[in-house]
Amino acid sequence: MKMLRYAAIVAAPLAFALVNPLGAQTNPMTGGDFVEVSSVTIDDGHFGDYANFLADTWRKRQDFAKKQGWITGYEVMGNVNKRPGEPDLILVVRMPSLPGGAEDEKRGAAMRDFFKQTDTQMEAASAERAKYRHVIGSTLWQVMNFK
Helix, strand or coil, X not given: CXXXXXXXXXXXXXXXXXXXXXXXXXXXXXXXXXEXXXXXXXXXXXXXXXXXXXXXXXXXXXXXXXXXXXXXXXXXXXXXXCCCCCCCEEEEEEECCCXXXXXXXXXXXXXXXXXXXXXXXXXXXXXXXXXXXXXEEEEEEEEEEEC
16 A cells, blocks of 8 residues: 555656656747738729728728727738739738627627618628729738747
């Protein structure tokens, strides 16, 4: 019996070392804001059209979301030395967290109320822009902060 207890006492630290080979070391990073990055191309002759949308409607949408605390910031970046296949613009939106289903519905209702538009009207406006604006990709990143 004493031998069994002794074996358990000796084995416990060994088992912990196998589960956590670096001992008590913790990850030196922690997750921060989520960053959505959208890549957009614009057909020739329509940059002004899309720039006006971004400066008006898109910016109002982002400012409203920021005021609500849904996002922490946003920006538009232009591709100065564009190569074939690359986007003209990158749209960046920073969020402290991602909403779940019910929260997403709540936010959508608040946005429709703010713009005084229905889903159908918002989709129709997006379809008009889609004639000259093309989202060629979207990625979601998470900022990794050092502890």
